Amino acid sequence: MSAIALRMVGADFLKLRKRRGTLVWALVLTLLPLLVYFIVRAAQHSSSPAEHGPAGGTAGYTDAVRILAVFFGPLAAIMIGTDGGAGDLAAGVFRDLVVTGRSRVALFASRVPAALGLCWLVAGFGYLLLVVGTVVFAGSSPNPSGALFLNGLAFTLLSTGVICVVAVGFSALTGSRPAALTVLIGWQLVASPVLANISSLGSSRRLVLSQAIVHFSPISLGDRGGRGVTITMGGATAIIVIVGWIALFGALGAWRTRRMDA
């Protein structure tokens, strides 16, 4: 990556980092559900240890990864990604960047690592809280191994990162952050689980992004995060589906950025 490209990424990161509303809500979405989970589970455990196991330990870790990487982390990633993809257009400064003569594709490309950087920073904070909660509230339950912790981190980063990149491309394609936000949250929370549950779709359900992502979960998510049936697929298929989604929306976002009237 050239020095100019690095500076452009830094500038895009600055825009996102300083957007307080997005950052605060992304952190709230990432941290608050984990906090609530650990507090409630700890309270249940302390009031009835025989009925409720410890909030932390291996069991707590599994639930917490599900909360962070499958449910709320992707929502935070959508918030950041849509802001990164359409922020310049929304502020009306896209044309001022275009008149510098810099390639429009380069302008689009610099948004992706910037959004990804902030997304992973937020997800990283979430994972830190997850690890602390797992260890602190482990009680008599065994702690996950170091390898599992690392795999869980990688899964969290994969899950949030892929969604974030797709969100950057999709919001650049639509040119509207509110529209992109609504569609992607609807897709993530409603359409994806519904499609995965329609058995008549058969193996084509492998194309659902969230199904391909959970293939790489280091923990057993049972019914794929409690949101439907398990769609089995090989590792290669999952990788192809993930890369396909990233490539498709990256290309569409770049194409739209290049062709649109600024």
Added chain:
Amino acid sequence: MAAQQAGGSPESSGLAIETRALTKRFGERVALDSVELQVPRGCAFGFLGPNGAGKTTLIRTLLGLTQASAGSMQLLGHPVPAERERALQRVGAIVEEPRFHMHLNGRENLRIVAAVRGPEAYARIEPALARVGLSERAGDKVKSYSMGMRQRLGVARCLLADPLLLILDEPTNGLDPGGIQEFREMIRAMVEQEGRTVFISSHLLDEVEKTCDAAAIVDRGRIITQGPIAELASGGGARHELIVGIGEGQAAAALAALGQIAAVAEARSSDEGLRVVLAGEPRGAAEVNAALVGAGIAVMRLEPVRHSLEQRFLEITSRLDAAELPEQVEA
């Protein structure tokens, strides 16, 4: 902060802007109709026209914000869009109102554009802020800025390119009289002291007349006329007209006397006395005076007629309106 010229390169020679048969259509509507525009370097050039004449469309097309339907154009000697990146390296532009990331401060907004422009632009951030008088407020969020401050920050953003050519679209919109005066002085300094070319689109005739050296008048997507302001105002060419105040009842004798000298192209009586159009140089006024005095006419007043761009503009646009009226009636 004088513009650094690139010796021998296209940036330092030829016209600042040149378009040939530039056309832009939006569906059936022709927004720019075979525009032939030549903007010389080192001047403030006004692009004057009523609202909806095509001024912003021309600017957007020149800058590659929208694609031309036909024709060719050059910025600083570089054909665009073929060499758009090189052409725009030394161009700064404000299109419509200057827009910023409101959640960032002034300096951060400049850092974002500097990152896109290249490393040398970073070094220009503080001088550019100082140049527009915003150094003290550069750490404040842009959402707290007045319209005038945003305009100045927009100019500072342009200066990051060390521009040989500045393109400003309706730059005095929203400014109070003091702000307009300041802005005008800044433009003149950029032209006269820093050697930059400033292209200003405006519908404010008075503003263009006070700020610019030359102008083009555009209407309905067509360039009607272009040239130095004085020539445009006088109707093209070196037309010099005098008002001559004479005694009552002397008009016929005066006209007869003026009919004898070559310096007078046309003379007629008017409410003020006589209106005399000189054939050539303004020096002809002395010959007029001598001829009248020689003929025994008491000359009480001899004053050159000041043509305003506004008069000329209204003449042109009303002529166009009249020419198009029959078509509209038929339609």
